[in-house]
Amino acid sequence: MEIKIVTQYKEQFLDLLLLADEQLSMIEQYLQRGTMFVLYDKNIAVSICVVTKESYGYEIKNMVTRVDFQRKGYGKKLLEHIFDVYGKIGNILFVGTGESIATMSFYESCGFVFSHKVKNFFIEHYDHPIIEEGVQLVDMIYFKKEFST
Template sequence: MEHSIRRLKKNEKIPYELLLLADPSKEIVDSYIHRGECYVAESGEKMIGVFVLLPTRPKTVELVNIAVDEAHQRKGVGKKLVEFAVRTARKENAETIEIGTGNSSLSQLGIYQKCGFRITGIDRDFFIRHYDEPIVENGIECIDMVRLSMDL
Protein backbone atom coordinates (compact mmCIF):
# COMPACT_ATOMS: atom_id res chain seq x y z
CA MET A 1 0.00 0.00 0.00
CA GLU A 2 1.22 3.50 -0.84
CA HIS A 3 2.01 5.90 1.96
CA SER A 4 2.71 9.61 2.33
CA ILE A 5 4.98 11.61 4.64
CA ARG A 6 4.02 14.98 6.09
CA ARG A 7 4.79 17.36 8.92
CA LEU A 8 2.66 16.85 12.03
CA LYS A 9 0.26 19.76 12.42
CA LYS A 10 0.60 21.96 15.54
CA ASN A 11 -2.83 20.95 16.88
CA GLU A 12 -2.41 17.21 16.26
CA LYS A 13 -1.87 14.69 19.02
CA ILE A 14 1.78 13.67 19.43
CA PRO A 15 2.08 10.05 18.19
CA TYR A 16 3.66 8.66 21.36
CA GLU A 17 2.74 5.07 20.45
CA LEU A 18 5.21 5.34 17.53
CA LEU A 19 7.80 7.56 19.23
CA LEU A 20 8.07 5.17 22.18
CA LEU A 21 8.98 2.31 19.81
CA ALA A 22 12.32 4.05 19.15
CA ASP A 23 12.80 5.66 22.55
CA PRO A 24 11.27 3.88 25.55
CA SER A 25 11.50 6.99 27.77
CA LYS A 26 8.51 9.36 27.48
CA GLU A 27 10.46 11.82 29.62
CA ILE A 28 13.32 11.90 27.10
CA VAL A 29 10.90 12.13 24.14
CA ASP A 30 9.20 15.09 25.86
CA SER A 31 12.61 16.76 26.29
CA TYR A 32 13.03 17.14 22.51
CA ILE A 33 9.66 16.75 20.78
CA HIS A 34 8.74 20.45 21.06
CA ARG A 35 12.23 21.66 20.03
CA GLY A 36 12.08 19.96 16.64
CA GLU A 37 9.69 19.27 13.80
CA CYS A 38 7.80 15.99 13.88
CA TYR A 39 6.99 14.19 10.60
CA VAL A 40 4.69 11.21 10.13
CA ALA A 41 4.24 8.55 7.45
CA GLU A 42 0.65 7.56 6.81
CA SER A 43 -0.97 4.64 5.09
CA GLY A 44 -4.55 5.65 4.50
CA GLU A 45 -5.67 7.29 7.74
CA LYS A 46 -3.20 5.41 9.94
CA MET A 47 0.12 6.82 11.11
CA ILE A 48 2.72 4.11 10.46
CA GLY A 49 6.01 5.95 10.93
CA VAL A 50 7.55 8.98 12.56
CA PHE A 51 10.74 11.00 12.84
CA VAL A 52 11.79 14.28 14.40
CA LEU A 53 14.25 16.76 12.85
CA LEU A 54 15.94 18.68 15.62
CA PRO A 55 18.17 21.73 15.04
CA THR A 56 21.30 21.23 17.15
CA ARG A 57 23.94 23.71 15.96
CA PRO A 58 24.09 26.30 13.18
CA LYS A 59 23.52 24.55 9.82
CA THR A 60 23.18 21.16 11.59
CA VAL A 61 20.10 19.06 12.29
CA GLU A 62 19.76 15.73 14.03
CA LEU A 63 17.37 13.06 12.86
CA VAL A 64 16.01 11.73 16.12
CA ASN A 65 13.46 9.09 16.97
CA ILE A 66 12.80 7.41 13.66
CA ALA A 67 10.27 4.64 14.16
CA VAL A 68 7.97 2.44 12.08
CA ASP A 69 4.89 0.61 13.33
CA GLU A 70 5.79 -3.04 13.84
CA ALA A 71 3.24 -4.23 11.25
CA HIS A 72 4.94 -2.06 8.60
CA GLN A 73 8.58 -2.81 9.40
CA ARG A 74 10.86 -4.43 6.81
CA LYS A 75 8.84 -2.92 3.96
CA GLY A 76 11.05 0.06 3.11
CA VAL A 77 9.15 2.63 5.20
CA GLY A 78 12.14 3.40 7.44
CA LYS A 79 14.43 4.00 4.47
CA LYS A 80 11.84 6.30 2.89
CA LEU A 81 11.59 8.25 6.16
CA VAL A 82 15.38 8.67 6.28
CA GLU A 83 15.51 9.79 2.64
CA PHE A 84 12.66 12.26 3.23
CA ALA A 85 14.47 13.65 6.30
CA VAL A 86 17.67 14.17 4.28
CA ARG A 87 15.75 15.98 1.50
CA THR A 88 13.96 18.13 4.10
CA ALA A 89 17.24 19.06 5.81
CA ARG A 90 18.70 20.07 2.43
CA LYS A 91 15.65 22.24 1.65
CA GLU A 92 16.10 23.95 5.02
CA ASN A 93 19.74 24.72 4.08
CA ALA A 94 21.33 22.47 6.66
CA GLU A 95 24.92 21.53 5.84
CA THR A 96 25.07 18.44 8.08
CA ILE A 97 22.53 15.90 9.25
CA GLU A 98 23.38 13.66 12.19
CA ILE A 99 21.80 10.58 13.68
CA GLY A 100 22.50 8.39 16.69
CA THR A 101 21.42 4.83 17.30
CA GLY A 102 22.15 2.00 19.67
CA ASN A 103 25.01 -0.43 19.15
CA SER A 104 22.34 -3.18 19.09
CA SER A 105 20.23 -1.53 16.33
CA LEU A 106 21.68 -3.65 13.54
CA SER A 107 19.09 -3.06 10.81
CA GLN A 108 18.98 0.68 11.53
CA LEU A 109 22.78 0.92 11.24
CA GLY A 110 22.49 -0.78 7.85
CA ILE A 111 19.73 1.55 6.61
CA TYR A 112 21.57 4.69 7.70
CA GLN A 113 24.77 3.63 5.94
CA LYS A 114 22.88 2.62 2.78
CA CYS A 115 21.36 6.12 2.79
CA GLY A 116 24.83 7.73 2.89
CA PHE A 117 25.50 8.29 6.60
CA ARG A 118 28.99 7.55 7.92
CA ILE A 119 29.94 6.54 11.44
CA THR A 120 31.61 9.46 13.20
CA GLY A 121 31.93 8.22 16.76
CA ILE A 122 30.71 6.24 19.74
CA ASP A 123 29.16 7.75 22.87
CA ARG A 124 30.24 5.05 25.30
CA ASP A 125 27.71 3.95 27.96
CA PHE A 126 25.08 6.43 26.66
CA PHE A 127 22.15 4.09 27.30
CA ILE A 128 23.41 3.10 30.74
CA ARG A 129 23.73 6.78 31.74
CA HIS A 130 20.35 7.93 30.35
CA TYR A 131 17.96 5.00 30.83
CA ASP A 132 16.90 3.34 34.07
CA GLU A 133 16.00 -0.01 32.50
CA PRO A 134 18.28 -2.10 30.27
CA ILE A 135 17.39 -2.11 26.57
CA VAL A 136 17.97 -5.38 24.69
CA GLU A 137 17.63 -5.58 20.93
CA ASN A 138 18.58 -8.45 18.62
CA GLY A 139 19.78 -10.33 21.71
CA ILE A 140 22.37 -7.57 22.38
CA GLU A 141 22.29 -5.13 25.28
CA CYS A 142 22.09 -1.57 24.02
CA ILE A 143 24.93 0.20 25.82
CA ASP A 144 26.66 2.62 23.43
CA MET A 145 25.27 5.29 21.08
CA VAL A 146 26.70 4.99 17.57
CA ARG A 147 26.87 8.48 16.03
CA LEU A 148 26.59 8.94 12.26
CA SER A 149 26.46 11.99 10.03
CA MET A 150 26.15 13.09 6.41
CA ASP A 151 27.41 16.26 4.79
CA LEU A 152 24.68 17.82 2.68
Template sequence: MEIKMINENKKQFLDLLLLADESESMIDKYLERGELFALYDNELRSVCVVTRESCDICELKNIATYEKWHGMGYGSKLIQYIGAFYKDKYKTMIVGTGDVPSMMQFYGKNGFHLSHRIHNFFTDNYDHPMFENGVQLVDMVYLKKEL
Protein backbone atom coordinates in the same frame (compact mmCIF):
# COMPACT_ATOMS: atom_id res chain seq x y z
CA MET B 1 1.68 7.80 0.25
CA GLU B 2 1.76 11.17 2.01
CA ILE B 3 4.19 12.76 4.48
CA LYS B 4 2.93 15.57 6.70
CA MET B 5 4.69 17.86 9.14
CA ILE B 6 2.82 17.81 12.44
CA ASN B 7 2.84 21.08 14.38
CA GLU B 8 0.24 20.43 17.09
CA ASN B 9 -0.66 17.58 19.45
CA LYS B 10 2.63 15.80 18.81
CA LYS B 11 2.07 13.55 21.83
CA GLN B 12 -0.72 11.79 19.93
CA PHE B 13 2.14 9.88 18.22
CA LEU B 14 3.71 8.77 21.52
CA ASP B 15 2.87 5.08 21.04
CA LEU B 16 4.91 5.04 17.84
CA LEU B 17 7.73 7.24 19.17
CA LEU B 18 8.12 4.87 22.13
CA LEU B 19 9.02 2.07 19.72
CA ALA B 20 12.29 3.86 18.95
CA ASP B 21 12.90 5.47 22.35
CA GLU B 22 11.51 3.63 25.36
CA SER B 23 11.62 6.65 27.67
CA GLU B 24 8.80 9.19 27.54
CA SER B 25 10.92 11.61 29.57
CA MET B 26 13.71 11.40 26.96
CA ILE B 27 11.16 11.95 24.16
CA ASP B 28 9.81 14.98 26.03
CA LYS B 29 13.30 16.54 25.89
CA TYR B 30 13.21 16.81 22.10
CA LEU B 31 9.63 16.43 20.89
CA GLU B 32 8.42 20.00 21.29
CA ARG B 33 11.60 21.62 20.00
CA GLY B 34 11.76 19.21 17.08
CA GLU B 35 9.85 18.96 13.84
CA LEU B 36 7.67 15.86 13.62
CA PHE B 37 6.89 14.19 10.31
CA ALA B 38 4.27 11.46 9.84
CA LEU B 39 4.14 9.10 6.87
CA TYR B 40 0.72 7.82 5.85
CA ASP B 41 -0.09 5.10 3.32
CA ASN B 42 -3.87 5.01 3.81
CA GLU B 43 -3.06 4.93 7.54
CA LEU B 44 -0.17 6.04 9.75
CA ARG B 45 2.92 3.91 9.12
CA SER B 46 5.97 5.86 10.38
CA VAL B 47 7.06 9.01 12.19
CA CYS B 48 10.31 10.85 12.78
CA VAL B 49 11.49 13.86 14.76
CA VAL B 50 14.28 16.17 13.60
CA THR B 51 15.93 18.84 15.76
CA ARG B 52 18.23 21.76 14.99
CA GLU B 53 21.58 21.20 16.70
CA SER B 54 23.58 24.08 15.19
CA CYS B 55 23.41 26.43 12.22
CA ASP B 56 24.47 23.64 9.86
CA ILE B 57 23.60 20.39 11.69
CA CYS B 58 20.22 18.76 12.31
CA GLU B 59 19.64 15.52 14.20
CA LEU B 60 17.25 12.71 13.44
CA LYS B 61 16.19 12.11 17.05
CA ASN B 62 13.57 9.43 16.53
CA ILE B 63 12.33 7.37 13.62
CA ALA B 64 9.82 4.60 14.09
CA THR B 65 7.60 2.40 11.96
CA TYR B 66 4.85 0.17 13.27
CA GLU B 67 6.22 -3.35 13.47
CA LYS B 68 3.78 -4.84 10.96
CA TRP B 69 5.16 -2.43 8.36
CA HIS B 70 8.88 -3.10 9.01
CA GLY B 71 10.96 -3.95 5.96
CA MET B 72 8.61 -2.24 3.52
CA GLY B 73 10.73 0.89 2.99
CA TYR B 74 8.69 3.39 5.01
CA GLY B 75 11.61 4.41 7.24
CA SER B 76 13.84 4.86 4.20
CA LYS B 77 11.17 6.97 2.48
CA LEU B 78 11.01 9.23 5.54
CA ILE B 79 14.80 9.62 5.56
CA GLN B 80 14.81 10.47 1.84
CA TYR B 81 12.04 13.01 2.38
CA ILE B 82 13.63 14.79 5.34
CA GLY B 83 17.02 14.77 3.61
CA ALA B 84 15.49 16.64 0.67
CA PHE B 85 13.42 18.84 3.01
CA TYR B 86 16.48 20.01 4.98
CA LYS B 87 19.19 20.04 2.28
CA ASP B 88 18.97 23.80 1.76
CA LYS B 89 18.86 24.53 5.49
CA TYR B 90 21.59 22.27 6.93
CA LYS B 91 24.83 20.74 5.67
CA THR B 92 24.77 17.61 7.81
CA MET B 93 22.25 15.31 9.44
CA ILE B 94 23.32 13.18 12.38
CA VAL B 95 21.56 10.29 14.11
CA GLY B 96 22.37 8.42 17.31
CA THR B 97 21.59 4.73 17.63
CA GLY B 98 22.53 1.64 19.55
CA ASP B 99 25.47 -0.41 18.31
CA VAL B 100 23.25 -3.08 16.74
CA PRO B 101 24.04 -4.59 13.32
CA SER B 102 20.48 -4.21 11.95
CA MET B 103 20.37 -0.50 12.84
CA MET B 104 23.85 0.18 11.50
CA GLN B 105 22.88 -1.58 8.26
CA PHE B 106 19.61 0.41 7.97
CA TYR B 107 21.35 3.76 8.40
CA GLY B 108 24.26 2.75 6.17
CA LYS B 109 21.80 1.83 3.41
CA ASN B 110 20.33 5.33 3.82
CA GLY B 111 23.64 7.14 3.33
CA PHE B 112 24.89 7.54 6.92
CA HIS B 113 28.42 6.70 8.02
CA LEU B 114 30.17 6.53 11.39
CA SER B 115 30.84 9.83 13.13
CA HIS B 116 31.56 9.20 16.81
CA ARG B 117 30.45 7.30 19.90
CA ILE B 118 29.23 8.31 23.36
CA HIS B 119 30.32 5.62 25.79
CA ASN B 120 27.74 4.33 28.30
CA PHE B 121 25.00 6.63 26.99
CA PHE B 122 22.19 4.10 27.43
CA THR B 123 23.37 2.84 30.82
CA ASP B 124 23.87 6.42 32.10
CA ASN B 125 20.62 7.93 30.75
CA TYR B 126 17.97 5.22 31.11
CA ASP B 127 16.69 3.78 34.37
CA HIS B 128 16.62 0.20 33.05
CA PRO B 129 18.70 -1.92 30.67
CA MET B 130 17.69 -1.43 27.04
CA PHE B 131 17.85 -4.17 24.43
CA GLU B 132 17.53 -4.20 20.65
CA ASN B 133 17.34 -7.57 18.87
CA GLY B 134 18.64 -9.28 22.02
CA VAL B 135 21.69 -6.97 22.31
CA GLN B 136 21.99 -4.72 25.37
CA LEU B 137 22.49 -1.10 24.37
CA VAL B 138 25.43 0.55 26.12
CA ASP B 139 27.11 3.09 23.82
CA MET B 140 25.34 5.56 21.55
CA VAL B 141 26.83 5.40 18.07
CA TYR B 142 26.49 8.62 16.06
CA LEU B 143 26.28 8.47 12.31
CA LYS B 144 26.23 11.39 9.89
CA LYS B 145 25.10 12.12 6.38
CA GLU B 146 25.98 15.10 4.24
CA LEU B 147 22.87 16.74 2.85
Protein backbone atom coordinates in the same frame (compact mmCIF):
# COMPACT_ATOMS: atom_id res chain seq x y z
CA MET C 1 1.34 8.02 0.28
CA GLU C 2 1.92 11.47 1.75
CA ILE C 3 4.29 13.03 4.27
CA LYS C 4 2.98 15.72 6.60
CA ILE C 5 4.59 17.90 9.25
CA VAL C 6 2.64 17.53 12.47
CA THR C 7 2.79 20.52 14.80
CA GLN C 8 0.02 19.81 17.32
CA TYR C 9 -0.92 16.87 19.53
CA LYS C 10 2.37 15.09 18.80
CA GLU C 11 1.71 12.87 21.85
CA GLN C 12 -0.95 11.03 19.83
CA PHE C 13 1.98 9.11 18.29
CA LEU C 14 3.63 8.16 21.58
CA ASP C 15 2.94 4.45 21.12
CA LEU C 16 5.05 4.55 17.96
CA LEU C 17 7.73 6.90 19.31
CA LEU C 18 8.25 4.59 22.28
CA LEU C 19 9.19 1.76 19.91
CA ALA C 20 12.28 3.72 18.92
CA ASP C 21 13.02 5.35 22.28
CA GLU C 22 11.52 3.46 25.16
CA GLN C 23 11.96 6.07 27.91
CA LEU C 24 9.23 8.71 27.98
CA SER C 25 11.40 11.29 29.78
CA MET C 26 13.90 11.14 26.91
CA ILE C 27 11.16 11.68 24.31
CA GLU C 28 9.85 14.64 26.30
CA GLN C 29 13.24 16.34 25.94
CA TYR C 30 12.89 16.68 22.16
CA LEU C 31 9.27 16.14 21.16
CA GLN C 32 7.98 19.72 21.38
CA ARG C 33 11.06 21.45 20.00
CA GLY C 34 11.53 18.86 17.25
CA THR C 35 9.95 18.89 13.79
CA MET C 36 7.75 15.83 13.39
CA PHE C 37 7.33 14.27 9.95
CA VAL C 38 4.66 11.60 9.55
CA LEU C 39 4.39 9.36 6.50
CA TYR C 40 0.80 8.28 5.90
CA ASP C 41 -0.34 5.47 3.63
CA LYS C 42 -4.11 5.26 3.16
CA ASN C 43 -4.54 7.49 6.23
CA ILE C 44 -2.47 5.17 8.43
CA ALA C 45 0.49 6.84 10.15
CA VAL C 46 3.17 4.35 9.09
CA SER C 47 6.56 6.02 9.73
CA ILE C 48 7.59 8.94 11.92
CA CYS C 49 10.78 10.98 12.13
CA VAL C 50 11.51 13.76 14.62
CA VAL C 51 14.36 16.15 13.79
CA THR C 52 15.86 18.81 16.07
CA LYS C 53 18.19 21.72 15.44
CA GLU C 54 21.33 21.41 17.53
CA SER C 55 24.42 23.63 17.78
CA TYR C 56 26.37 21.14 15.64
CA GLY C 57 23.72 20.59 12.94
CA TYR C 58 20.37 18.83 12.62
CA GLU C 59 19.71 15.56 14.41
CA ILE C 60 17.17 12.78 14.00
CA LYS C 61 15.97 12.02 17.52
CA ASN C 62 13.33 9.44 16.72
CA MET C 63 12.75 7.30 13.64
CA VAL C 64 10.19 4.54 13.59
CA THR C 65 8.05 2.45 11.27
CA ARG C 66 4.92 0.72 12.58
CA VAL C 67 5.85 -2.93 13.24
CA ASP C 68 3.51 -4.49 10.69
CA PHE C 69 4.82 -2.12 7.97
CA GLN C 70 8.55 -2.64 8.52
CA ARG C 71 10.87 -3.82 5.72
CA LYS C 72 8.56 -2.43 3.06
CA GLY C 73 10.58 0.68 2.21
CA TYR C 74 8.56 3.22 4.21
CA GLY C 75 11.43 4.26 6.50
CA LYS C 76 13.75 4.80 3.57
CA LYS C 77 11.09 6.81 1.74
CA LEU C 78 10.65 9.08 4.76
CA LEU C 79 14.41 9.56 5.14
CA GLU C 80 14.71 10.49 1.45
CA HIS C 81 12.17 13.24 2.12
CA ILE C 82 14.11 14.34 5.22
CA PHE C 83 17.29 14.54 3.08
CA ASP C 84 15.43 16.72 0.54
CA VAL C 85 14.27 19.09 3.27
CA TYR C 86 17.47 19.33 5.33
CA GLY C 87 19.81 19.19 2.32
CA LYS C 88 18.39 22.60 1.38
CA ILE C 89 18.82 24.24 4.78
CA GLY C 90 21.70 22.47 6.51
CA ASN C 91 25.14 20.99 5.94
CA ILE C 92 24.88 17.93 8.11
CA LEU C 93 22.30 15.61 9.65
CA PHE C 94 23.17 13.29 12.53
CA VAL C 95 21.39 10.31 13.99
CA GLY C 96 22.33 8.43 17.15
CA THR C 97 21.50 4.79 17.76
CA GLY C 98 22.38 1.91 19.99
CA GLU C 99 24.69 -0.80 18.70
CA SER C 100 21.86 -2.71 17.06
CA ILE C 101 22.77 -4.38 13.77
CA ALA C 102 19.25 -3.92 12.35
CA THR C 103 19.11 -0.18 13.04
CA MET C 104 22.68 0.52 11.96
CA SER C 105 22.07 -1.45 8.72
CA PHE C 106 18.98 0.66 8.09
CA TYR C 107 20.83 3.97 8.46
CA GLU C 108 23.77 2.76 6.38
CA SER C 109 21.46 1.52 3.63
CA CYS C 110 19.91 5.01 3.59
CA GLY C 111 23.28 6.70 3.05
CA PHE C 112 24.47 7.54 6.57
CA VAL C 113 28.10 6.88 7.50
CA PHE C 114 29.70 6.39 10.92
CA SER C 115 30.55 9.66 12.69
CA HIS C 116 31.51 9.04 16.33
CA LYS C 117 30.62 7.18 19.49
CA VAL C 118 29.41 8.50 22.87
CA LYS C 119 30.63 6.06 25.48
CA ASN C 120 28.14 4.75 28.09
CA PHE C 121 25.29 6.94 26.84
CA PHE C 122 22.58 4.34 27.49
CA ILE C 123 23.96 3.52 30.93
CA GLU C 124 24.17 7.15 32.02
CA HIS C 125 20.97 8.57 30.50
CA TYR C 126 18.40 5.80 30.83
CA ASP C 127 16.87 4.66 34.10
CA HIS C 128 16.72 1.00 33.09
CA PRO C 129 18.74 -1.33 30.85
CA ILE C 130 17.80 -1.02 27.17
CA ILE C 131 17.93 -4.42 25.50
CA GLU C 132 17.87 -4.78 21.72
CA GLU C 133 18.39 -8.02 19.82
CA GLY C 134 19.11 -9.63 23.21
CA VAL C 135 22.03 -7.30 23.96
CA GLN C 136 22.17 -4.41 26.45
CA LEU C 137 22.88 -1.10 24.71
CA VAL C 138 25.83 0.82 26.16
CA ASP C 139 27.35 3.34 23.74
CA MET C 140 25.50 5.70 21.42
CA ILE C 141 26.73 5.32 17.85
CA TYR C 142 26.36 8.48 15.78
CA PHE C 143 25.95 8.39 12.02
CA LYS C 144 26.01 11.41 9.75
CA LYS C 145 24.78 12.47 6.36
CA GLU C 146 26.65 15.39 4.86
CA PHE C 147 25.05 17.60 2.21
CA SER C 148 27.04 19.44 -0.40
CA THR C 149 25.86 23.02 -0.76
